[in-house]
Amino acid sequence: MSIAKRLTDQGITLPDASAPAANYVPFVQVGNTLYVSGQISRTDDGLITGILGDNMSVEEGAAAARTCALQLLTQVRAACGGDIDRLVRVVKLTGFVNSTKDFTDQPKVINGCSDFLVEALGDAGRHARSAVSAGALPLGVAVEIEGIFEIA
Numbered sequence: 001m002s003i004a005k006r007l008t009d010q011g012i013t014l015p016d017a018s019a020p021a022a023n024y025v026p027f028v029q030v031g032n033t034l035y036v037s038g039q040i041s042r043t044d045d046g047l048i049t050g051i052l053g054d055n056m057s058v059e060e061g062a063a064a065a066r067t068c069a070l071q072l073l074t075q076v077r078a079a080c081g082g083d084i085d086r087l088v089r090v091v092k093l094t095g096f097v098n099s100t101k102d103f104t105d106q107p108k109v110i111n112g113c114s115d116f117l118v119e120a121l122g123d124a125g126r127h128a129r130s131a132v133s134a135g136a137l138p139l140g141v142a143v144e145i146e147g148i149f150e151i152a
Helices: 003-009 058-079 106-125
Strands: 027-030 033-040 087-098 128-134 143-151
Antiparallel strands (some): 033 143
């Protein structure tokens, strides 16, 4: 089954790709490898801000990470000229969690992104991953995730 059909069947609509907010590009393709810049936690209503271990629960953090997954797929689709079915697999994610120094559940937060990608893409969504703490993230967002993808 195509990725586009899988997403449609699951009621998932990818947002429009956002433009970079500074002097960088949203993605770089080298051969069949696509490097997608960090995508921050946000919805159409705005940024999802907060600090895990302070004013945000693990569940809220995981929901914020899920929004990063949507943004990542949006950038992949843009890099593939609008054809998300060129995505072969998710190779690696690096997730950054805005958290207190004693918060240790970064992996549970980034699971929001990882779980979504596996649900949405099946085995093509399985990936290597890092989940790290950050003392602060741009604009006070709760989560930022960058990704490496294989495309056809």
